[in-house]
Amino acid sequence: MSERNETLRLACIDSDAPPLFLLDDPVHGRRGYEPAVGELLAAELGRTLEWVYLPWNDMIPAVRRGDADGVLCGQGIIPSRLEQADFTRPYAVFHESVLVRRGDPISSPEDLRGRRVAAISGSTNMALLKTFEGAVPVEFGDSDDVFGDMLAALRSGEVDGVVDDDVVFVPLGRHPDFELAFTVRTGNRWGIAVSKSRPETLASLDRALGAVIGDGRLAAVWAEWLPDLEYPFAAGGVI
16 A cells, blocks of 8 residues: 555654754644654655654654654664664764853863763763763653753753753753853764664655755755754765
8 A cells, every 4th residue: 555645653752942843832833853854754755744742762662563653853873773673864963062051161071070961861962971981871761851851950950961962952052051061073863763664664754855855855944943053965965
């Protein structure tokens, strides 16, 4: 059976992390860079888009159960995830940064020695954090708003830093409570996770992603939502 005109169900979290995504709005729907990517892919495939809202740690399991067709939500293509799911080519490439409380004199990994630092469990951010010698990793993930939880922990002093991809910290550049300590140019590739038992779904999403990269539609969405970050793709591939 052809998938055309069927619903494309993509798993994500329903939290506020602009410019990647904003909370689902009853009038405007889900907006941000990743929602815009999802809309491009659905249009290319001729399918209706539906977002499946789940806690962070349940997104890939949901795809493996068949509750969604794919995960389009901050999934770095890393070995631990490749053991659980297959991935499309990347739709984004980001670096990783450390956010601290404003005025805290942290400017390098060495300054985090003995400090409690938050990152999402099982993420590329946590993998990077574990390379910071002497830092104390604090895992987050069992929440519908894991990013908000980490910021709240940083604001309260429960942790002294948060490691995440540079894109999510863009709106916080002038925040009165936080400041960017430093960035590590890790070049993390983000893709759409698909069940290993559904190679046809992987192939169709990958072809659609290749099409919107190749004809410039993805570049236009990037320019709209991520104008302060360097666009990482040439026609058909990563620069």
